[in-house]
Amino acid sequence: MDPFINDLIVYWPQLLAGLERTLILMVIVSLTGLAGGVCVFYLTLVKSSILHKWTEAYISFFIGTPLLVHLFLMYYGLPQLGIRLSALTVAVIGFTLNVSAYNARYLATAYNGLDKEELEAARAQGFKHSETFRLIILPQVMRLSVPSLTNQVIQNLKDTSVAFLIQYHDLFAQIQEIASSNFHFFKAYMTAALVYLALVSIVVLAARRFERFISLPGFETH
Amino acid sequence: MTFPDIMIILARGAGYTILVTIASVSAGLAAGLFLSVLGTLRWKAVSFFLGAYTYVFRSIPVLVLLFLVFFGLPGLGIRISPFVSIVLTLGLISGAYLAEIFRGAMAGVGQDEILAAEASGMNRMQVFLYIIFPQMFRMSIPGMINEFTTVLKYTPFAYTVGIPEIMKEAMSLAVMTLRGLEIYLALGIIYFIIYRLFVMLFMTLEKKYRIPGLAPE
């Protein structure tokens, strides 16, 4: 048998553990990022101009700066203040801040395309701001943004590979370890690429089903 | 060492960051344009290849592809410099995204206008050069700005293959001074400044050359 395949089998438990960490990180940040995105999007709609400006600045800053910098800032910078966070905690916080900014931007874009008369109608009927948001705005913009939001999940999956740079032992970190023990770098990274390709494909298929599941007449996203 | 001192020291590495970004985006633009032009041929084998290309390079994480290129290819006897590795990696990936952006914009080019150009006696090359490309390019501007931003944000990975851009400068400085907090904060601010400057530059250019009725969404 090819010695590399043999190594894969020997290191199988480690690889599985890495895969698990990759998936855990992806799932957590996809959920927190969605929740955060909705919150930030809500803040963009608030009339207060100061809050509005700060929200815009937040979105712009996290869209304009690398995730890796935020991770390093927390993982290697915060201990200077005596705050030591685990790699997973840092990754979850960093990703959530980033992904929320992107998701908020997608939702805001969908909101701009909304029929504003509907919102007036809701207010005329006597709905409060928060009710209009929850019952009228959110269900529509969420549906319209499904392709962007699911793309973001795929992006999250791929970006989890960054976390190994702050010592998070995800799938990519485990594959690296195998590579540095047997020096089959090409095969190792090729394996990593194929695994990510397979994972992304699963997410893509799931996303397609989900899109069909929630589609309404007039909200077809394809 | 005050915070401004840190900013100044780091800003010196910004040249490499900008160089890597511009080289990668240029490679990506070339690849994306080439692919979208190929796509207009509508050959079965070609469209299969295009589909596969965009699917694969939009599915593999940047870091994995970068390591495959820089640490993996030497195993096959192919040695590539760090700079070429990062540019190739980001170029291949952003090329896949840009091809999609161009393809979408291409669909917005007026069919009437293409027909009119054909009726006036233009050949396919002329129709592409004078009608399709100029319209497609303008309508791709927002997508191109997004892609540029994405590439800029992936350039810190260049440190992993040893390119002395700002991320690497920041790391060495952090190791020497043990003041990671300020240093990485300054680093974030510098990236943000580069990002804002480029966005402002693109927006100014876009406004200057904007054509009524052809504004991108």
Add this chain to the structure above:
Amino acid sequence: MALIQVRNLVKKFDGRDVLKGVSIDLYKGQAKVLMGTSGCGKSTLLRCLNLLVQPTSGQVIFKGEDITLPGVDVRKVRGEIGFVFQHFALYRHLTVEENVTLGLRKIKKIKSREASEKASYELNRVGMFEHRNKYPAQLSGGQKQRAAIVRALAMDPDVLFLDEPTSALDPQMSREVVTVINRLFLDNITMFCVTHDAFLAKYISDSIVFMDDGVIVAEDIAERLFYESADPRIKQFFMSVADHR
């Protein structure tokens, strides 16, 4: 010899006969209008004549050469036929002047400066000179169509094809365009125009060809066809057209 001779032209789309053996002659200096009900095949006929649509069988003889034969330089033929579209089809990314000069520079290989002089001259003739630096989105429908006519004419074509040039316009703008085409008619520009618009047809034609269900039913001067035809199809058509006005 006629500039364009169409002989027994047939066009099938998905097994349906759109043109069922059309023959027609267009002489130099002549202006013909092609009328008929929607879907009778008149736009298809026009598009077959410059091979934007490939006919199924039959001949199109342009300046003595059958252009349906393989090996014909289609682009050269198209360059010698001006085409004006219903929805103007101005290039959105170019100004009015650039719309006119693009073909001059790239197809006729005329120098930029001469092309721009020619464009200015032609635009001036239809009252579009002052709009030469505007983009299509900044023009009214009538102005767009006048610019499109100039774009076609500036190439000095042997013949000008017009496909429903007024039907996307409101009556006021339509007048503007009829006036321009009428002037071309008086200048003896060779024209072949497809239209629904009886007003346009009357003012720009030497004769009118009436088509129904893929065949030519009649050809005559406007007055006789409009008021004296005994054919019930033609009577009905002009009654319905009159209703629209």
